[in-house]
Amino acid sequence: MLDRKTLPVDELKRLAGTFTATSSWATVSQDMIDTFAQATGDNQFIHVDPARAKAETPFGGTIAHGFLTLSLLSSMAYEVLPVPMGVLMGINYGFDKIRFLSPVPAGSKVRANFSLVECEQRKPGELLSRYEVAVEIEGIDSPALVADWLGLAIIGLR
Secondary structure (H helix, E strand, C coil), rough: CCCCHHHHHHHHHHHHCCCCCEEECEEECCCHHHHHHHHCCCCHHHHEEEHHHHHCCCCCCCCHHHHHHHHHHHHHHHHHEEEEEEEEEEEEEEEEEEEEECCCCEEEEEEEEEEEEEEEECCCCCEEEEEEEEEEEEECCCCEEEEEEEEEEEEEEC
């Protein structure tokens, strides 16, 4: 695993197809789930009512929102992904694919595995990167989600 560091653009481009990184484990607490529910207005009982979720779902309790799990990618990426030298800002350019494969029970630990698939200069001052990402749940074989994530680095003089 390569620790997050600043790399020249050409070196980062050469890492496409070979670079992988794994973030630290992060606990998805019920408080985190409740806060996300409040922020998004998604208060479905499977997320915010532990007693009802235990009684009425096959999950054994509450589960994280898929979009909460997806949103954790940002902090996980900041932890381990290299940054192109001269970057002014990074922009979430979107996803070509997202699949939510396994529910994340409240109290679970998750981490992300990143693989740099492509890294190309889109136009002067723009570097587009594509990462295959899988979020794993500690102790569960199937990933919580898999995604093809696009990031756009805006590069220039500071």
